[in-house]
Structure formats: C-alpha cells, structure tokens
Amino acid sequence: MSLFVRALLVIPGLWALSLSALAVPAADVATVGGISLYDSPALPDDFTHLPYTNPDAPKGGELRQAAQGSFDSTNGFIIQGNPADGLSHVYDTLMEASADEPFTMYGLLAGGIRLDPDRHWMEIDLRRSARFHDGHPVTAEDVVFSFRLLRDQGQPFYRAYYAGVDQVEALDDDTVRFEFSDNESRELPLILGQLPVLPKHYWQSRDFTSPTLDKPLGSGPYEVASILPGRRIMYRRVDDYWGRNLPINRGRHNIDRLVYDYYRDQTVALEAFKAGNLDLRRESSAKNWATAYDTPALEAGFIKRMTVPDAQPAGMQAFVMNLRRAPFQDRRVREALTLATDFDWLNTHLFYGAYQETDSYFESSEMEAQGLPSDDELALLAPYRDILPDDVFEEPLPMSRPDTLRARLKKALSLLREAGYEVRDGVLVDTDTGRPMRLQFLLYDTQFERVTLPLIQNLERLGIQASVRVVDVNQYLTRRRNFDFDLMIGSFPQSANPGNEQREYWTSEYADAPRSRNLIGLRNPAVDALVDRLIGANSRQALDTTARALDRVLRWGFYVIPQWHLDGTRIAMWDKFGYPQPFPEYTFDLSSWWVDPQRAARVEERQRGEG
Template identity: 40%
Template sequence: MQLPWPSRRQFLKLTGAAVAVPLLGRPVFAETPTETPLHGLSAFGDLKYPPDFTHFDYASPEAPTGGTFNFQPSYWYYNQNVLTFNTLNSFVRTGDAPPRMEMCFDTLMEDAWDEPDALYGLLAESVTISEDRNSFTFKLRPEARFHDGSPLTAEDVAFSYNLLKEKGHPQLALPLAEMVSAEASGEHVFRLVFSGEQSERTILDVVEYPVFSKASLEGKAFDSSRIEPLLGSGPYQMGRFSADRYIEYDRVEDYWARDLPVRRGLYLFDRIRIDFFRDRNAAFEAFKKGEVFWREEFTSRLWATGYDFPALRSGKVVKQEFPEERVADMQAWALNQRRARFHDARVREAIGLCFDFEWTNRNFFYGLYERSVSPFENTDFKATGASSPEELALLEQFRGQIPEAALGEAVIPPVSDGSGRDRKLLSEARRLLTEAGWRPRGQFLQNEDGERLTVEYMVRDQVFVQVTTPFIENLRAIGIDASIRMLDAAQYQARLATFDFDLVGFRMTLGATPTRDGLELVFHSKTAKVEGSRNLPGTADPAVDRLVELAGRAASRDELITAVRALDRVLRARRDWIPNWYSPSHRTAYWDMFGFKEPKPDYFFPVEALWWYDEEKAKAIGKA
C-alpha cells in the first residue's frame, strides 16, 4: 500500500506542539543566498573556510613532492575491484576497474575532509543558486586543462553529466534522475537544472562527479570494454599498467590546479602504485618484503600475531592505529528478499540469531572488534534506547505499517553466552522458523510447498570461509541447508551487481551527512531492482521510502538526526541486514619513509593524498 505523504498541517498535528520539528519547513539552503556567486556549499549553510582561504588545514603546502607510494587500498568505488581489473573505465556498472581511477579526473567542487558536508570550488570558481533552488550555475575556471593540454570547457562538463545520467554506474546515474538539463551557457558557464523533485542535497553529491573530455570520447563506447585510459584533468594520470597485475598513476607535474586552495599541499607522491593480489597471504608477504609500503590490516589474526618480522622489530616498519572517521559506517550481511524464502522477517531474524559474535570475536578476532548494530555506527544518527518524542512523532504516522519493535527500544542483537552454540538463541531461532511455516522433514526444514530452506553465503576470500564456518554450522544445526560458495573476484562482482546471491557480506559508509540520494541507493524501493545499486537485500517498503524522503527534507542537522534515527529504528526492526562487526580504528602498518600531519581529518583518510615521501627517512631504512 502506498502511504500518503502528510501535508505540513497534518505533519504538525502528528508531531504536536511540544515536539514541532519542522521537517517539511524551510529549504535546506534557506540560509544560503540565492542569485549570489558562492565559493562553497554545505548542507546547512555553515562553511569553515572563507572565500580567501589558501589551503585546507589538513593539507601540507610545505611538504616536498616526490617518491613512490605503493599501497594496498582500503576502500574503493563504483565497479572497482582490489583483486583484479579488466577495464579502465571506473564509472560504469560492468567490469572490474582498478581503485583510485578517480584521481585522474577533476570535479566541479571538492570535499573538505575536516567538515561533515562542505564543498569548495575546484573546476568551478563559483556557484550561483537560483531563487527556486532547482538551478545551479557554475562559473568555470578558464585555466582548467585536460592532460593533453586542451582546455576544459562547459561543453565538456555538460557532456559528462548527460553521459553519466544515461550510461553511468547506478551510484552516479540515480542521483541524476531528476536532472532536467545540463548545458553550457558559454565557454566557461555551466548550468545544471533539476525538476524540483530532487532531494535538496542532491547537488552536494553530484558536484563531485568526474568530468570527461567530450572531444576524446565522441564516437567511442563508454562501457567496460575500454582497456585504454579516459582523458582526464586531475592531479594524476595513468602510467604503466598490466591488467590483473598492477597499475601506476603518475603525478601531473604541470597540473593546472596544483596551487588552488582545494589542492595545495595534497597529492604529493610522484607515483602511486597498486599491485593486485588474489590471496591475502601473498599481499602480506609482499608488504613484509618491502614491495608494498602501506597497508590497512583487516585480518585480526595477522594484526595480533603476524606483525613480528625483522623489519618491524628493527623499526623499519611502523604499526599504528588511527581513529575511524566520524561517518556512518555499515558492515553487515544482506539476505536477498528477491528470493521468496527470505520475505518473512522472522526467517531473517532467525538466521541472524545463529551468528555468535562473542565467540567469533574471542576465537577469531582476538577481541579486536565490536558488534555492529546499526547502519549508522560511529555517528549521532545511530538510534539508541527508547525513541525521543521527536522520533516517535515521525514513527507514529506509520504505526501498523512498520514492525511494532520500531516503536520501542532500538533493536540490538542479543548477546550470546559465548559458547559458539548458544542453545537459548538457537531455540528461539527454531521457534521463529516454525512460526514462519518451516518445519523439519528429514534433515532440513521445508515449507508447506516442499521447498527446502537453503542459504548459500557468497564470499570471495578464504578468510571469510574460516570466520563464518561456525555461523554456517549453526544454521545447519537448526535445519537450514546452509553452505558457503567462494568465487573468484570477477564472478563475485558480477553476481553481486545482478543480485544473484542468497546471503552476502558488505561494508559501506553513508557519509558524515547522509543524503537522500545516498540513502536511496541502499534502502529505497526505487533501487531494489536497479542492478549495481547497494540495495542488496531488495528493501522495498513504502514506510522506509517516506522516512528516506523525510531525511532528505531535513532543514537542520538536528532534524536530520531525528529523521535518520527514526529510519534506523525501522531498518533494524525489519531485519533486512544482519549486522556483524566493526573496528573503531584503522589498523595500519607502513615502512617508515613517509611524513604526515596529525591529527588526521575527521571525515576522510586518503593517505595517498595526505602523506608525502620523506627522503631522509627512506635513506635511514635503506629505501631511498
């Protein structure tokens, strides 16, 4: 049933005078001047840096350039893959592209990594918002150049936005759904127009899209068949590469934007290299030998016991933890509700009860992880305890259409007895499955149609087989025909993109300021059938859709927190995702040949952009 959207008057009746949170009130950019050129944008009008700032506080203009940074990336975007690559187009759904391709392309505006939602002009010298807030006019910097020396103009920007709307990866195309036009109004003036149905924070997402050269792409396919680099304009350009083995990015010595405030003191390495390893042990051995210089350790066994080798004992390698960013961090398993046997929330809850985090953390993780309970860990957006009056006011309009548990205490996974096979929890799982119509027939459970309850857990690394085998064994102990299927990197990526799985693990961040577009990609019904989206469980719930839209209309950070916490309560009560574990810090190790500024930025940690090569340190450890 489609839920009616309440009018402002109805909404205020629902909330009551004591908790009148005006989520349908003033626009997001109400405090931002219209028809005035602006040097930056933020969700709620607050900018840390003035128009005449010279560089970001976390940048290092005094640091030298030079050296090679050979590292193992800890995050990636779009169709990128850290195990292999077979295309150099990182911005389409299909294929496997190498990480960090985005460094080769400039964008209209650039994030500030020490602010939760602020962006400042890169290609755009300024942006002007129309009075109706549906049109954005960008004055481009005339000095902008592609790597071949050709000028970057408004025609290239317009071409890029229209191309990405039509053929881009879903994470890029979907936020452009309400884009009415992207057009050049002159050689250096670009205008982006929306229908009015877009989220008011959509602009904050789309101004960071890559800009391509129209001349270099016209008449050529924009798809995953490309094994030649696209012409870019960013701080790096493609260097040497060997598909499936390694890729190098070379710093552009005469980069047109190197002295702009948003770029000064960043991207200091002459070369950035990524080697591809199909096996985690091989990757670790390459690091120990000094073939790779930096890595973030995600295997707790290695962190606890493996960092005891000669280079570390002699001080050539440093082992250091950095605090996690203050962004919504989500790590969980998704049960694919496109398959009928997972429609019932009781089935999903029962499967979740079979995971013994306490035993797993002690026996596999050396106590290094914490239990994840929410898609919004590490932030104020995570719901805790009972609903606040403001949260409850939002949820009440959906009573009867959302799980009753969403209206009570925030749902959290139960704590096990740590035995690895908690009889109380497994008994409750059996009860829920019986209630949902699954009964034992022989070794496994079946429904009244004789269908067996099967769960195949899809993974791409042996480490997940080891860690989750006890979980699978618990599922089998209660009558579920559970198994693990390990695939190679390309097969895994293809099946993930086409939702061809039962159960899969995933980690993603939803940002320091979750936007409607970002939330839609993961939770909204419009993305449930869009291949390549991150709505892995196939969530399609009108109440969730409305809460996502409410979050998109929040006019202050407090209102956004209220709306997202209400959404969090519903998502957790629906059991779409089975939360598993997370680390509150980056566990890193690196060869001691780099300089960096501390503390790190609060909202992003791209070491390849922040750190620099220290020649004296490199000489001291024999790496110069």
C-alpha cells in the same frame, strides 16, 4: 503551505515553472568559493591551503599498494567490466571535500559558485586555467556532457545521485547552470560538486558503455603511466597539472608514482608487504593486526603501525539476505538467522577483542536509534503503521536478545516453526513441501571463511543446510551485480550527512537495477518515504530524527545479519612517509602524505641489504 502555493500545485505544469519564477536571480546571489550542507564553510574564500596539509611537502617518490583480484577496464563509471583501482586520481571534480569538515565542498574546477538561497538552482564558473591532459580547456559543455553521460549511461547510483536535477545547461564557455526539480535535497548542490568532469571531445566518438583498457584522458593530478592488464596499473603525477597551485591542492598529490599491484589472495599480499614489495597496507584482519606484523623490521622501526581515527558513522557491514529469494521473504526466518550469530565468541577467539558489535545502520552517531521512538519519530512512522511490525513502535533499541547462544538458537527454532518449518531427521524442512532449507554464503576472500564457518555450524544446529562458496573476484562481481546469491557480505557506509546515496541503498526503484547497492532487494513504501524525507531534511535535527526512524524500520526488518566495526583505519607502512598531524577529523586523506627522502633512503638501503 500558503494558499498561493497550494493553487500552483493543482495547475498542471505550473509548479515547475513557479520554482524559477520565485527563485532569486543569479545577479543577486554572491559568488563564493565553497558551500556547506547546513552551516558556512569553515575556511574563508581566501584560504591558502587546507589546515591538515603541509604546503611545503616535498614532491617525489613512489607509493605501492595491493589491490584485490584483477581488472579488465579503465572505465570505472559503467556497469560492465571490473575497473582498475585508483582511476579517480585521473579526474578532477567541480569541487573537493575537506576531510576536516562533516560535509563542505570547496571549488576545484569551479572558480566561483552561486547557490540560490532557497536551493532551486546553482551556477558554477569554471576556472579558465583548467585543462585536460591533452591541453584542451575544460568547458561548461564538458560539464553538461559529463552529467548527462553519467546519469544516462553510467552506474545506477549516478541516476540516484542526480535525480533532483531538472535541467543543466552551459550559459557560456565557462558557466554552467543546474536547475533543480524541487529544493527538498539540501545535499544535491554538494553532490553535484563531486561530479567528475570528462572530456567531451574524447568520449563523444567512443562507446562509453563498453569496458576498455585505453589510458583515460582526464584533468586531474595524475595520469595513467602503464597498464599490465589484470596485474598492475601505475599512475604518474602530472608535472604541469593545471591545478597544482590552487589552495585546495597545495600540500596534496605529493607522490610521483602511485602503483596498484593485484593479488588474488590477501595472505600473499601481506607477505609481499613484509618483503618490502608494497609500501603501505590497510589492514582489515584483526588476527593479522595482532600477530602477523611481529617481524624484525617492525622491531627495528622500519615498519610502523597506527590506527587513524575518524568521526564518520561506522555504517553497517553485514551478511546480506537476498529478499528476491525464498525463504528470506518471511521476517520470522530473517530474525531467526540473525540469532544464530555469536559475536562474543568471534571477538574473543578470532578478533583478539578488537571490534565492537554493530547494531545500527548509523552506528556511532547521533543518527543511531536508541530506546523507544520519540514523538517526532512516531509522527514520521505513523502513516505506515499498517505495513510495519509493531516492534518498530513498541520495542526499544538496541533490541533485547537471549544472553547465551543456546537460548538464542532455541528462540530461532521457535520462529522457524512459526514460519512453517520443522526438523525431520536433523534437517529443517518446509512443512508443506518437505524441501530442506539450503543457504549458500557467497565470498571472494578466503579470509572471511573463518568468520563464516562458525555461523554455518550454528545454522546446522537448527537443521539448516548451509555452505560457503568462494569464487574469484570477477565471478563474484558478476553474481553481485545480477543479485545471484543467497547471502553475501555487504557494506553500507555512512557519512555524517547521509543523503541521495540512500536511494540506491534501500528504495524500490533500485531493487532490480543491475549493480545497484540495494543488495537486499528492498521494496518497502515506508522506507521509500523515509529516504525521501531524509534527503529533504532542512535542519540537522530533522536529518537526525528521520535517520533514526529509518534505522528503526531497517533494524526491525531483520534484512541483514550485522557484523562488527572499528572506529578508525588500521595502517601498516614502511617508514618512508611523512604526514601532517593531527589527522583530519572526518576522513583519512592519503593525498596529503609525502615520501620523506631521508627515511625512504634508509628503508631502501635495508631492503637492498635483505635482498
């Protein structure tokens, strides 16, 4: 750090001023059509369509999918209510990601982008042709209004996402400027590209914080056609959608009607699919995938199955322990609980060998910690040596565990005894109070009972009184947003370029924020600091190193009981769709599919005959 910059840091109020003073003037920055996290976008500014789309794809047809549970709101941006599926189809964002690149955004509402080379600010020129569905133009004031509305009244993750924005203003009707409080987050400009733009003239006279079943007004490729509260929502393609001929959209949004039918039970939803009442299904059950689709329609080629690969990290799916409750505040108890799971038995007897065991929060990526920490990792971890377990520094990953369940349970019982528990008459109790350890697993999907019960049986062998509570989706969401659970299944998905979302996953600021994704209730200064470092990484190497250090801290904290993963998306569908191949490398993009008229007619003829 130079002496000049050090001097600025000690003068109150001058540091923020210095960013603008030192930043490159907007007039000296080229206007471009896309931005990327580290490198340049793969496509030139004059690209005609995304490489994985078919610009000549036919329009028309219908796609019916199942949704889980129920819904009572068409406002998906707020804490309250259970929003309907598919609402993102209604809204355009400033930019759109390419599913063929790790993290690149191309202009959607944004016709031009100017990003300060040092990432102190960004200006966006809106396309003058952009319109909401009621004909009102999309203006810079709408962008400013949307940013402030989502940050101040939306779900907690918006506050986490936009934390680095110091100021946003409309320079004129078509130009908006974002100024950043610092330039530590390379990801922040791209995150702002994901901003959904809401109409100010619609929302300024309405209560944004309350659930509603009104049809929302947006500027996107679809609008809500009909609502059957709690049971069905249907979207129709907007014929005169303002952005239909943009290069980013050419060959996308081809299907006329998108239907989401709600089912409280996944078994019923599966039967509805096989009966032809649903067109496509993303299958999460290995058992179903192996056994449930063996039907005459599959044998005759009317139903197809495939696994669409992706290059994203697998992330972490796990039973999450709620640190807000005893006894999870003791690391030895948490480690003991992780030893009670038996993935090999589950994979053999329930999963048909379909899955791989998850170890890392950045599984299947260069960000996964392996072996002992490198010198660069140790440099990041060293300031927190006093508050981190010695294992973080001294033990390799993946961590060694006894090979057999019997040996793991023996080690678990030893840890529980160290933590102040003992077994009396077959029940594990607190040595001081005599109170038994009782744990409840909160679920909403009965499919997960069969994978939870074996874990409960293993816990009972340790004397732990464990049970499953299956509730309806609405009650589940209420308890989740209020952190009213002992253990529940949590998912922490990761992209190839993790960033601002990590604040909401792990940091102290979000430990008690309702509906935040810090389900664990983590409050750890080392984690907070590593997340800040991760967000501020200025190179791929720095990001990978920081992610590995964070991975070590999380794994040696034993905050979750890891589950399993599959490197891809399992799709079952009636053979009425066309789709470009090869699939995009990083993300499954259903918006590039279309209904093939001839194949759809063949399927419908069969279904009518069976009906």
